[in-house]
Each structure stands twice: as structure tokens, then as C-alpha cells.
Amino acid sequence: MKFSVFTASTPEWSPQEAATKLAAQGWDGIEWRVTDQAEAAEPGFWAGNRATWPMTGLEDAIPEIARLTADAGLEFSGLGGYARCDNHHDVDRVLAATAALGAKQVRVNVLPLGNSNMGGPEPTGLPYPELFAATREHYEWVASRAAHHGVKALVELHHGTVTASASSARRLLEGLDPQHVGVIHDLGNLLIEGWESPLPALQLLGPYLAHVHVKNARWVRTDSKDETGAAVWVNEWAPLAEGQASVLAYFRALAEVGYDSWVTLEDFSTELPLEERTASNLAFVRKAAALAGFDVAASAPAS
Template identity: 85%
Template sequence: MKFSVFTASTPEWTPQEAATQLTAQGWHGIEWRVTDQAEAPEPGFWAGNKATWPMTGIEDSVPEIARITSEAGLEFSGLGGYARCDNHDGVERVLAATAALGARQVRVNVLPLGNSTMGGLEPSGLSYPELFAATRGHYEWVAERAAHHGVKALVELHHGTVTASASSARRLLEGLDPQHVGVIHDLGNLLIEGWESPLPALELLGPYLAHVHVKNARWVRTENRDEAGASVWVNEWAPLAEGQGSVLEYFKALASVGYDHWVTVEDFSTEVPLAERTAGNLDFLRRAADAAGLTISGTRAAGSLSKG
């Protein structure tokens, strides 16, 4: 098992700073965020994120991405793409960039639910069966193009989309080649929507379990009441060791199914400053992995500039 960081969660660092800091802390790899984003007066996770590579001109950025990553001694755990499966031009370009970098795998987003406002878009109003069927059709094309480029396209388990759960993702990809399509299982997202007990969910994914994202979340009771008079709860991101999900139990489930690949952290909590947060997360992951009986591949000492 190897540990990396998704740069959506490192908005204050430039790419060079992110690579330098993560290497110094002892991380194995990095998962670069690739998307065109809105500007913001202050760096944020979703807008003004300094550690994001623009999708526009991504082909021209490939040499610089490769240089920064390689010189830091980091590996690619994949690319954090935002191209949606129905945007065939965008998908083609990000698959090609993944191949050129040797990053092996990249997230290709599925369609949002009909009542979703994800990304600031207007809800489509389409039914789940319509959206699921459309996503399947697009992903058949995605699988073919991923095979052409020799990479893997990843479906993320994400609230507000047609694949919020492991069950829905397995159904979406059933029959497609698991060498070229797979699933990102995400502990934090599943606490918001799509929760299934980790062990049977991972077993269900079988050969489609390709990647793991780890963050944590919690539900908080507000002072509001709905029209029927019931309490209103909202979800918020939490530090890895403070949320409702047990990272230790999650790692035990991963050990049970023999998962021995990348675990990528995307911690969107803000209680602790960024550098302290990432360093603390790595220490916590190592302890959890050890307690779960997992083997950490190529463990590096903090400050090492060589690949593990």
C-alpha cells in the first residue's frame, strides 16, 4: 500500500510547493487536480486552488507536471480529472494526458442526479433510470478510449451522482473490462450518501476496485426544524481521526479483500493548518495501516527525495 495526496486538498500550495512539501513529509505520491476553475480572492479547495493544473492547455502542461513530480521523487497515484463522461472531447484529452504522464489512471466523472446542482449547474430534471442509462452508454465509449490509450478510467463513489454507492457503480460497469475501467471507493463521500458496510461493498466491487480515497465527515444537528417540525442535520468535513467513519475499520476491510494499492487522502477539514494537517494525516494513516495489518510499500523517511 502507498499513500498520496489529492491536490484539491492543498489549495494554498503551488504545484512546486505541494510536491516539495509532500516529499519532505514522506508521502509516496501525488494525485494532481486537473480542471478549469473559477478565480477567487483567496485560495480555496474548489476555486483559486493553486495546486490545480488547468484543463485548458493540459497537453502543454504535461512536461512541467512530469518534471515537478519526478524531481520531487513522487509517483502518480493517478490524475484527479473532472471531465464528465458525456464530454467526449474532454475525456479524450485527459486520457491522453494520463497516458503521456504514465499516471495509469484518471477519474472520469459520471452524470449528476436530476435534482443535483453540482458544479453550479441547473438541475437536469431527468429521472435516475434515464441518467443511469445515459452514463452507461457514455462509459462504454470511455472504456474503449481508455483501452486505446492503455490507461484506466475511474468512477468515483460520490453523493449527488448516479454512482453514490458501490452497488450502483458495480451495476454501471458490469461487463466492461476491469483493466480499463474501475471504481474509486471513498470513505468520506459514502458517509454523506451511498453508505454500505465497507467489507461487503469492497467484496462486491471485486476486480473493479481500482483506487481508494480517504477523507472523513460527520453529521451535525442544526438549530433549524423542517416544515413538519423535525430536526435538520447537515454534513461537514472532519479531520481523519475525528469523523464518523473509522479509518481503522476501513483499512481492516481493505486488508480482508487483499487491497494493496494506492490510498489517496483528500482532507477538506480546516481546523489544522495545511502543512500540519498533511503531515499529521500521514502519521495517522501509518498507524491505522499498521493496526489493520497492512503492509506499507516502499516506506520513505520524511525528507527523502528518492522513490520508495
């Protein structure tokens, strides 16, 4: 098992700093965030993230991405792309970039739910069956282009989208070649929407289980009440050891289905400073994985 960090969760670091610091802590790899983003006065996860490579001009950045990654002694666990499946031009570009880098796999976003503003300014209001059918049609094209480039396109289990659960993702990809399409099972996202007991969910995905993201979350009761007087709850990101999901139980489920590939951390909690957070997360997941029976011999930190 190998561990990497998705740079959406390292907004304060430049690409050089992210690669150097993660390598020094002993991480095996890195998953670069690739998207055009809004500017911000201060670095943030989703805007002004300094460890993000712009989609605009991506092709020109490929040599620098490759150099920084290789010089740090890191591998690619994949690319954290944001191109949506209905944007065929950008999907093909990010698939080509993945191939050029030797990164092997890249996230290709599915369509958001009709009542969600995920990935767009306003909800479309379109019904789920229509959105699901459209996503399937687009993903058939995505699968063909991924095969052309010799890489794998990944569907992430994500709240607010047509694939919030393992069941929906398996149904979306059924019949497509698992050599070129797969699923990112994301423990933290599933606490918000789409939760299914991890072991049967991982078993259900079968050959489509391609990648794993780990973060944690919790639901918090607010002081507000709705019009009926009922309590109002909201979700928030939490440190790995403080959220509602058991990371140890999750690793044991991964072990039972024989998954022994990349685990990518994307911790959006902010209780600890970034450098302390990434270092403590690596120690935590190594311990959980070892207790679950995985071989987690530590990588030698960069000198």
C-alpha cells in the first residue's frame, strides 16, 4: 500500500514546497490538483490554492510537473482533475496529460444533481434519471478516449452528484472496460451523502474499485431549528481521528477485498497547521493500515 496527498488539501504550499515537504515527511506520492480557479486574497482549498496547476496552459506545464515530482522522489497516485464528462475538449486534454506524465489515472467529474450547485453556479433542476442517462452517455465516450490514451478515468463518489454512492457508480459504469474506467471510493464524502457500509460497498464495486481517498467528517447540531421546530444539523470536515468514520475499520474492509494500491489523503480540517497535519496524517494511516494487516514499510524521507 502506498500513500499520497491530494494538493487540494495543501493550499498554502507552492508546487515546489508541496513536493519537497511531502517527500521529506515520507509520503510515497502526490496527486496534483488541476483546474482553473478563482483568485483569493488568502490561499484556500478551492480558491487561491497555490498547489494547483491551471487547466489553462496545462500542456506547457507538463515538463515542470514531471520535474518537480521526479526531483522529490515522489510517484503520481493519479491526477486530481476537474474536467467534467460533458466537456469533451478538456476531458481529452487531461487524459492526454495523464498519459504524458505517466500518472495512469485521472478524475473525470460526473454531472451534479439537479438540486445541487456542485461544480456550477446554479442548480439545473433536471431530474435524476435524465442526468444519470446523460452522464452514462458521456462516460461511454470518456472510456473510449481513456483507452485511446492508455489511461484510466475515475468517477469519484461525491455528494451532490449522480454518483454519491458505490451503488450508483457501479450502475453508471456497468459494462464499460474496468481497465479504462474506475471508481474513487471516498470515505469522507460518503458521510455527507451516499453512505453504504464500506465492506459490501467495496465488494459491489469489484473490478471498478480503482482508487481510494481518505478524509473524515462529522455532523454537528446547530442552534437553529427549522419551521417545525426540529433540530438543524450541518456537516463539517474533521481530523482523521475525530470524525464519525472509523479509518481503522475502513482499512480492514480494504484488506478484506484485497485492495492494496494507492490511498490518497485530502484532509480539509484546519485544527492543525498544514505541515503538522500532513505529517500526523501519514503516521495515523500507516498505523491503521498496519493494524489492518497491510505492509506499510515507511518510505525513506528525502534528505
